[in-house]
Amino acid sequence: MAETALSVDRLPDVAARADAPRHAALVRVTHWLTTACFLALLVSGLEIVVSHPRFYWGETGNVLTPPLFSLPIPASRATVPTGYGFVLPDQNGWSRALHFQAAWVLVFTGALYVIWGAVSGHFRKHLLPEAGDRSLQALSRALARHLRFARPAAADAWSYNLVQRLTYIVVIFVLFPLVIWTGLAMSPAFVSAVPATVTLLGGRQSARTLHFLLTVALVSFLLVHVAMVWSAGFSTRVTAMITGAPAPERGSE
Amino acid sequence: MSAVSRRTMITRGLAAAAGLSGLAAAERIADRYGLVPPDHGGIYGPGATLTFAAQRLLTRNSRAREFSRSQISTPPFANEIAPPSDQFKRLQADGFKDWRLEVEGLVAQPASLSLDEVRRFPARRQITEIACEEGWSYVAEWIGTPLADLLRAAGVMPQARYVVYFSIEKPWWESIDMADALHPQTLVAYAMNDADLPPSFGGPLRLRVPRQLGYKSVKFVNRLAVTDSLKRFGKGLGSASPEGGYAWYAGI
Numbered sequence: 018m019a020e021t022a023l024s025v026d027r028l029p030d031v032a033a034r035a036d037a038p039r040h041a042a043l044v045r046v047t048h049w050l051t052t053a054c055f056l057a058l059l060v061s062g063l064e065i066v067v068s069h070p071r072f073y074w075g076e077t078g079n080v081l082t083p084p085l086f087s088l089p090i091p092a093s094r095a096t097v098p099t100g101y102g103f104v105l106p107d108q109n110g111w112s113r114a115l116h117f118q119a120a121w122v123l124v125f126t127g128a129l130y131v132i133w134g135a136v137s138g139h140f141r142k143h144l145l146p147e148a149g150d151r152s153l154q155a156l157s158r159a160l161a162r163h164l165r166f167a168r169p170a171a172a173d174a175w176s177y178n179l180v181q182r183l184t185y186i187v188v189i190f191v192l193f194p195l196v197i198w199t200g201l202a203m204s205p206a207f208v209s210a211v212p213a214t215v216t217l218l219g220g221r222q223s224a225r226t227l228h229f230l231l232t233v234a235l236v237s238f239l240l241v242h243v244a245m246v247w248s249a250g251f252s253t254r255v256t257a258m259i260t261g262a263p264a265p266e267r268g269s270e
Numbered sequence: 271m272s273a274v275s276r277r278t279m280i281t282r283g284l285a286a287a288a289g290l291s292g293l294a295a296a297e298r299i300a301d302r303y304g305l306v307p308p309d310h311g312g313i314y315g316p317g318a319t320l321t322f323a324a325q326r327l328l329t330r331n332s333r334a335r336e337f338s339r340s341q342i343s344t345p346p347f348a349n350e351i352a353p354p355s356d357q358f359k360r361l362q363a364d365g366f367k368d369w370r371l372e373v374e375g376l377v378a379q380p381a382s383l384s385l386d387e388v389r390r391f392p393a394r395r396q397i398t399e400i401a402c403e404e405g406w407s408y409v410a411e412w413i414g415t416p417l418a419d420l421l422r423a424a425g426v427m428p429q430a431r432y433v434v435y436f437s438i439e440k441p442w443w444e445s446i447d448m449a450d451a452l453h454p455q456t457l458v459a460y461a462m463n464d465a466d467l468p469p470s471f472g473g474p475l476r477l478r479v480p481r482q483l484g485y486k487s488v489k490f491v492n493r494l495a496v497t498d499s500l501k502r503f504g505k506g507l508g509s510a511s512p513e514g515g516y517a518w519y520a521g522i
Contacts, residue, residue, distance in 0.1 A: 065403075065404075065405070066405070068403075068404040068405065069402075069404040069405035069406055071405075071406075076337075076341060076399065076407075076409065077341075077343050077399065077407045077408050077409050078406055078407065079343075079346075079347035079406035079407065079408055080347060080406065081345055081346075081347050082343075094404055096349060096351075097404075109403060109404070109515075109516070110514060110515025110516045111314075111515055113403065113516065113517065113522075114314035114317065114318065114515075114517060115314065117317045117318070117321055117517075117522065118314050118316065118317025118318075119317075120317075121316075121317050121320050121321070203401075203522065204325070204521060204522040205334060205399075205401055205480065205481050205482060205483065205521060205522070206325045206328075206329045206332075206481045206482065206521025206522065207325060207328070207329070207521070207522075208335060209329055209332040209333055209334045209335065209481045210325075210328045210329045210332040212335050215335075216335075221399060221401060221407055222407065225405060
């Protein structure tokens with residue numbers, strides 16, 4: 018079983034899934050809920066950052082402390098020295114409310130997806146690299162295909178290739194949990210109950226800086242993800258994620 | 271087909287009714303246990319309510335982190351937003367000897383305390399971090415009278431649910447529930463880092479609520495009102511913050 022070639026390994030599944038949707042309904046719903054929450058969190062998060070576009074390391078940091086780095090943008094608070102001669106309007110009220118509400122929806126959506134993914138075998142079947150792919154050679158082969166922008170293999174139309182699988186594993190099981198953790202580490206009430214949330218990260222300002230850098234990583238993923246969907250056939254792939262309709266090229270080589 | 275859809279509709283209707291009455295029941299129970307914030311209305315109400323309810327259950331008795339003396343920020347950041355009013359400057363010119371802290375509302379003995387009378391209570395010193403919603407923070411030692419001691423001395427009535435506190439600088443006022451009001455780390459602070467609390471940091475009196483963001487730590491406090499309902503204060507949303515679009519509960 019483990020020695021079967023990659024394409025052969027996938028074939029029986031293709032036949033068995035002739036009528037199956039490209040993506041399970043739960044994957045489709047949670048995908049778009051996550052997309053909506055992420056965009057809401059991104060816009061509101063950037064709006065909050067504008068009130069203090071300076072980042073620090075350690076427990077404390079303020080305008081009297083040298084920053085680790087600063088964003089070269091104007092601020093929405095007159096107390097922040099930015100070099101710009103003007104102050105942007107304060108939008109933190111709705112931004113914060115939207116940020117935390119979207120975070121709740123994202124956490125519920127993520128919990129539903131993770132429980133379903135574990136119970137239904139979705140993670141085992143579609144995210145864990147296939148038996149024949151668990152080697153560095155397979156990874157370098159797949160990376161080379163990606164970097165050449167090779168046309169996706171036919172099998173990619175109904176399941177994920179190795180690079181996708183590894184990327185999704187990192188996003189789902191590393192980046193999202195870390196961005197939630199670093200967010201909670203900034204809650205004075207939550208850390209009063211679970212101080213390790215912030216002390217393990219080296220302090221409140223470290224948590225804030227990491228929260229921002231993780232956002233940069235997630236936005237990078239989003240950009241590459243959309244670019245890859247574009248190169249693979251935007252409308253087919255997006256339709257498949259909305260209606261579940263199988264990609265038309267499935268079955269043909 | 272119509273029979274199926276009618277059955278489906280009846281089932282869905284019943285489910286929706288059960289869901290709504292379940293939600294209504296949940297809200298009544300949550301309210302009884304003080305898990306619903308006063309600004310629970312509006313499109314962001316569900317998020318604000320979930321945050322407050324979850325953290326109230328998790329943090330009822332938890333303590334804000336306290337730091338070692340070596341972690342005190344030098345210098346701390348005062349974040350002076352507006353110049354003091356003439357009323358404040360007149361009191362400051364006299365060394366705040368006429369400053370009064372009114373304690374009123376649902377208390378057996380309403381009081382009007384001078385700074386000396388506030389200082390006569392046993393002092394609590396604590397080194398905690400103050401974090402602004404903007405993102406910056408500093409650590410300082412605050413010295414003050416636990417709000418719980420002031421309230422006990424005034425004789426809080428059993429139906430009390432919130433303490434509303436007012437700055438002499440209008441329109442700055444906030445409120446906290448009794449879990450925070452009676453929390454040992456909630457201080458009426460009059461000193462900071464071994465000196466009188468400077469006016470730039472909220473002196474002569476600042477309410478320190480270290481388990482919430484800085485905007486709940488109101489500067490220049492001169493009035494406390496114990497109440498069973500926040501409806502009578504301002505627009506009934508609990509404090510000035512929700513009237514300006516910010517959450518009443520800032521434990522985030």
